[in-house]
Amino acid sequence: MSNLDSSEEDPSSSKALSVDECIQRAGGFGRFQWVLMLWAGLARQGVSFYFYTLAYSELVPKLECKDLTLQTFEPCEVEDICNGSDIIDRDLWRVDYTDSKSFHNWMTDLELYCHSDFMIGLFGSMLFLGFALSGIGLKQSDRFGRKNTILGGILISLISVFILFFWRNLYAKYVGLLILGFIGFKNLAIYILTVESVPMQYQIYVTGWILSSDPLFTLIPATIFLMAGGKQLQHFFIVGCVVAVLSFFLVLLVPESPKFLFEKKRYSELRKNLAYMAKFNGVSMGEYQIEGETPPSGFRENSEENGQTEQKLYRVDLINRSDLTSESQIEAIENIENRPLLEKETRKDFSVRQELKNKRTLMNLICVIVIFCVGSFNYYMVGFYIKYVGDNIYINILASTSSEIAGNFAFAFIQKCIGSKKSLIVCFMLSLASAIPLLFVNNSIVIAICVFSGKFFIEGGFTVAYFVNPEIFHPLFVPFSFGLCNFVARIFTIFAPQVAEIKPRQTPVIVLMVLAFLATFLTTFMRKKK
Numbered sequence: 001m002s003n004l005d006s007s008e009e010d011p012s013s014s015k016a017l018s019v020d021e022c023i024q025r026a027g028g029f030g031r032f033q034w035v036l037m038l039w040a041g042l043a044r045q046g047v048s049f050y051f052y053t054l055a056y057s058e059l060v061p062k063l064e065c066k067d068l069t070l071q072t073f074e075p076c077e078v079e080d081i082c083n084g085s086d087i088i089d090r091d092l093w094r095v096d097y098t099d100s101k102s103f104h105n106w107m108t109d110l111e112l113y114c115h116s117d118f119m120i121g122l123f124g125s126m127l128f129l130g131f132a133l134s135g136i137g138l139k140q141s142d143r144f145g146r147k148n149t150i151l152g153g154i155l156i157s158l159i160s161v162f163i164l165f166f167w168r169n170l171y172a173k174y175v176g177l178l179i180l181g182f183i184g185f186k187n188l189a190i191y192i193l194t195v196e197s198v199p200m201q202y203q204i205y206v207t208g209w210i211l212s213s214d215p216l217f218t219l220i221p222a223t224i225f226l227m228a229g230g231k232q233l234q235h236f237f238i239v240g241c242v243v244a245v246l247s248f249f250l251v252l253l254v255p256e257s258p259k260f261l262f263e264k265k266r267y268s269e270l271r272k273n274l275a276y277m278a279k280f281n282g283v284s285m286g287e288y289q290i291e292g293e294t295p296p297s298g299f300r301e302n303s304e305e306n307g308q309t310e311q312k313l314y315r316v317d318l319i320n321r322s323d324l325t326s327e328s329q330i331e332a333i334e335n336i337e338n339r340p341l342l343e344k345e346t347r348k349d350f351s352v353r354q355e356l357k358n359k360r361t362l363m364n365l366i367c368v369i370v371i372f373c374v375g376s377f378n379y380y381m382v383g384f385y386i387k388y389v390g391d392n393i394y395i396n397i398l399a400s401t402s403s404e405i406a407g408n409f410a411f412a413f414i415q416k417c418i419g420s421k422k423s424l425i426v427c428f429m430l431s432l433a434s435a436i437p438l439l440f441v442n443n444s445i446v447i448a449i450c451v452f453s454g455k456f457f458i459e460g461g462f463t464v465a466y467f468v469n470p471e472i473f474h475p476l477f478v479p480f481s482f483g484l485c486n487f488v489a490r491i492f493t494i495f496a497p498q499v500a501e502i503k504p505r506q507t508p509v510i511v512l513m514v515l516a517f518l519a520t521f522l523t524t525f526m527r528k529k530k
Helices: 019-025 031-043 045-051 117-133 135-139 146-166 170-182 184-195 200-217 219-227 233-251 258-263 267-281 303-321 327-338 344-349 352-356 359-388 393-418 420-439 444-472 475-493 496-500 506-523
Strands: 063-067 072-076 093-095
Touching: 019 258, 019 267, 031 045, 031 184, 031 200, 031 233, 031 267, 045 146, 045 170, 045 184, 045 200, 045 233, 072 093, 117 135, 117 170, 117 359, 117 475, 117 496, 135 146, 135 184, 135 475, 146 170, 146 184, 146 233, 170 184, 184 200, 200 219, 200 393, 219 233, 219 393, 258 267, 352 359, 352 475, 359 393, 359 420, 359 444, 359 475, 359 496, 359 506, 393 420, 393 444, 420 444, 420 506, 444 475, 496 506
Parallel strands: none
Antiparallel strands: 063 072, 063 093
């Protein structure tokens, strides 16, 4: 297989190479990177089998109640079999497993029919509470390495998978989902390791693939499995258990992130990993010098070259530390090079607290936090809500999933054409417009179209939000803004599953529309920093 990009550097060149230049010399985007992308897609999926199919786990099956006069079973609703929080005599009702929407899941196995909407919504809330805490684990990737963090996350994930698969108890499910959310740091570490192992210009495509791989490997197969007549969701989870165990051994075959090894000045190990990468790609590294290594005799760099190197390393570091990246973001960050080089004294004097005293910075931060919260909340709330709209949950979920995949690859183009701010306004306004028919229409085709378009623009707004930070904030303020926005958004999203359960069913749609309008309004107040 030929490489998409290969090194054109003279092997005998004495120029010190940056991390990205080393990856280019090791074959650029070659066979190793293709295999790494496939690995990343598979290694994330062990716990995703539970996360992305949670709507199916909560789905209420079709019920039949006994007509005491005719002694026959007729279709009925959940309310007909409940006496308060208790279920009536089991002989008076049954699950109609001949219906395509009826299969064995948590609702049937734990008999949760008469539990409150709050208790059902708590499944998703516990998951997002775990997500909010996952930042603790992600920080360890800078200390122990991406690979070790992934291995640790997989080991913890086996505990949650064991609890969710074998322990048939409501509160055990809550604990399992909390752990499942917490080990979300594993998937982020997989993402970081992958993008740090490919040339910078290809990171946007890797990002689109990784984000799309989750529903592609889990939700779509689960939907097809159930549409084909599968009646035991537990059978599908067996595949998740196998993938969770297999992913542990797959990680052992993957080398550590070149960027991490460079930051830790582990040059010997970095050279070994680059040599492995080059051999896999069918090229030779030749003789080369890595920036930061003790230079050979006669190797000199003037102060201007050092300054350019420092800016370049900072640009790479900023991009790789974000959850997502795009060509527009890269261009925004590259504009920093046109500014005077930040001297070490200036960086030491920079203070986040002092920056927050700037009214423009504070206003921008408030706007971005709200945008993150709205994007995250609406994205996940729709995922829980679609099981209640229309007659065919399978069509709704396939429409939602396909639009999510399309949005992952389309958002970069949209942002490239009209910019981040206009992209956000368009995405939020069109997601609002897509939700309006859901208030009045009950046609399956119309609902599927609304779900597709709404999820597409929600996905676009959610992801474009990540690229606004470098455009409107001081470069040294960006890591703080990213961390704060993600934390607040995850806390806010805890309530998304609860809102999805609110009756009447038009209420969640109204909440989505109000939040989308609020995000649109606040986006107009964002200003780029002078």
